[in-house]
Amino acid sequence: MDEEEVHIAVGKNFRKEKANILWAAANFPRATITLVNVHWPSKWMPFMGGKVLYKFADEKEKEMHRGRETESMIRMLSQYKGICDTREVRAHYLTHDDILDGLVNLVKKLKIKRIVIGSRNLSKQAVLRKCCQVLVVLNGKYVSTSNDHLKHTGSSGCGRSSELLASIHELSDESDGYTTPLSDFYVSFQEDETMDEDGVIQMDSAAQLATEAEHSIEESNAYEEEVENKSEEDADQSDEIQSSRNITGEAAKLMEEMEKLQRKLKDLQDESHNHEENILSPRKMIDLLRERTLSKKRYPDLQIPDHIVQFSMAHIGKATNNFYSQNLIGEGGYGPVYKGKLGGKAVAIKLLRPHGKPHGRQGFPEFQQEVVVLGRIEHPHIVRLIGVCQESCVLVYEHLPNGTLMDGIAKGLPWRDRVRILAEQRSALAHLHSSRPHAIIHADLKLTNILLDTGNVSRLGDFGTARIVQMKPLEEDTICRRTNPMGTMGYMDPVFFMTGELTTESDVYAFGVVILQVLTGLLDLNIVEQVQEAIKMDAVHGLLDASAGSWPEVQAKQLLRIGLKCCSLERKQRPTITADADWRSLDILQTMRTASKSRKWSNGS
Incomplete structure (x- = not known):
């Protein structure tokens, strides 16, 4: 038998492949051993303790992930080569999705x-x-030999298609490997390409490699999976749901930890700032206080629209009874909100920089953002900005006494009001998205940012994270702005979180979550999965919030489906907020709400 060379196909199961390599070394003692590996690129990327579909990542993240995969594979092959340290062992690999x-x-x-x-x-x-x-050798034990190749010529049957064979180019003398397209990339490395004394390529221990294989189940058994299961659509859908659950849960934990660290850093900065003031001379202290009272030195000039009143800090202090604790009506991530009176009207006063602390989380840029956005829009279901105090980054809004939509749901808000509020907020978002020549993306739509007046009519508020996007002719479907991920976990578009590309579809995703919460009363991060399961099991009746009254179940189920569609990880599958045809189920519920209310009044008269 010719023993010039024997090739061994290897995967990521170290224990199994080691046994096969040792079997080949023992049974072909004079042959050169060559390892071959087809690297199957993963369809998933690790993200926030879970996984996300590879196609949702941006190009830079994809490139980095593929680089890490390649490095891991090279270390794996280097480890395999070290098993037979007294023999000449070569290794080749090919990256291919089949x-x-x-x-x-x-x-x-x-x-x-x-x-x-x-x-x-x-x-x-x-x-x-x-x-x-x-x-065929399984775990170091010989099973059988196939000699079917003897029935065919050397060239017949060896390629799945001429096009596939043509994609492999000639051997490159410079790289000592084959140059192929990205989808069929081949690399060859010889003994001198293994780890040098400086550790250019680190060789992992067998135990480490085995652990890595266990953590990569879908890839460690890639050979068997590829042949046994050609269609993975159902599995991918299940993994996508699990991935979304992992992303939202882990990201929420990370966001909470980040906020704790930021608060701790802010406190340390305050302590340092106060310490510096204590050691200043009286003269320098007077100069510092004088500088702080000059608003023009603290913030750049901001053009305030004529219809927005400018108040002094003295007015704000008086309106809130010097920020009396009983006037505190809210505590958001960007600062406290106080109830006050200005000009005989009840107002809500939001301090973007906590009073008396110079290092608040939200400063002039966010203050400016709210003024610019709310100063240019007017809509019955968007909160109205009444005035500002530039010197302390204070915003004055109309006061809405019934709190937030989350408060309303907790109090058992009737389903008719809930449906109406959803229609109102869809109208508000449509107004923002269709604004010309600049569309507006809210970027932080959630239950606590939807406020209710005395009649439970809703207003969308908190525009500190809103972004204005330049619209281009004939490109209305591709509104996009690249920015740092922001917003609230659970409502944040996963695609935006991964890529930093903020679009109107990001608001649609958040609106979908709001729809599911309003109909079910659930506030869990995995609400999408719960609703999907309920619809699949035909158990929508038990999922609808009973405190809202008797829902029209058929139409409510249809609206839940719309909410799920809004939460699709594929942006193109989400409904357009301005397209009436996409929101028929909401319109039907609106009609039923009005009709049932009319009947109730008629019967009571």
Whole structure:
């Protein structure tokens, strides 16, 4: 038997592949051992303790992830080569999204005559058996030998298609490897490419490699999975749901930890600032206080629209009874909100910089954002900005006494009011998204940012994270602005969180979450999965919030489906907020709400 060279197909199961390599070394003592690996690129990327579909990441993240995968594979092959330290061992790999196609390409290009394979399913493939002798060895134990290749010529049957074979180029002398397209990338490395004394390529221990394989289940058994399960659509959908759950849960924890660290840093900065003031001389202290009272030195000039009143800090202090604790009506992430009276009217006063502390979380940029956005829009369901105090970054709004939509749901807000509020907020978002020449993206739509007046009529508030986007003719479907991820976990568009690309579809995602919460009363981060499961099990009746009264179940179920569609990870699948045809189920519920109310009044008269 010719023992010039024996090839071994290896995967990521270290224990199994080690046994097969040692078997080949023992049974072909004079042959050169060559390892071949078809690297199957993962469809998922690690993210926030979970996984996210590879296609949702931006190009830079994709490139970095593929680089890490390649480095890991090189370390793996280096480890395998070290098993037979007294023998000449070579290694080749090919990156391909089809294991069988990739292996056939390697067999053809490397002119492989004999290959050891540790997979029954792969060894049964006729296209491979026609190309070379196939030795089936499972966990170091010989099983069988296939000599089907003797029935065929050396060139027949060795390629799945002429196009696939043509994608492999000639051997490159400079790189000592084959140059191929990105989708079929081949690399070869020899002994001098392993780790040098400086550790250019680190060799992991067998235990580490085994652990890595266990943590990458879908890839460690890639050979078997590729042949046994050609269609993975259902599995991908399940993984997508699990990935979304992992993303939202882990990201929320991370966001909470970040906020704790930021608060701790702010406190340390305050302590340092106060310490510096205490050691200043009286003269320098007077100069510092004088500088702080000059608003023009503290903030750049901001053009305030004529219809927005400018108040002094003295007015604000008087209106809130010097920020009396009983006037505190809210405590948001960007500062406290006080109830006050200005000009005989009840107002809500928001301090973007906490009073008396110079290092508040939200400063002039966010203050400016609210003034610019709310100063240019007017809508019955968007909160009205009455005035500002520039010197302390204070915003004065109309006072809405019934609190937030979250408060209303907790108090058992009737379903008729809930449906009306959803229609009102869809109208508000449509107004923002269709604004010309600049569309406005709210970027932080949630229950606590929807406020209710005495009649439970809703207003959308908190525009500190809103962004104005330049609209281009004939490109209305591609409104996008790249910015740092912001907003609230659970409502934040996962695609925006991954890529930083803020679009109107990001508001649609958040609105979808609001729809699900309003109909079910659930506030869990995995609400999307709960609603999906309820619809699948035909258990919508038990999911609808009973405190809202008797829902029209058929129409409510249809609206839940719209909410789920809003929360799709594919932006193109989400409904457009301005397209009436996409919101028929909401319109029908609105009509039913009005009709049922009219009947109730008629019966009571």
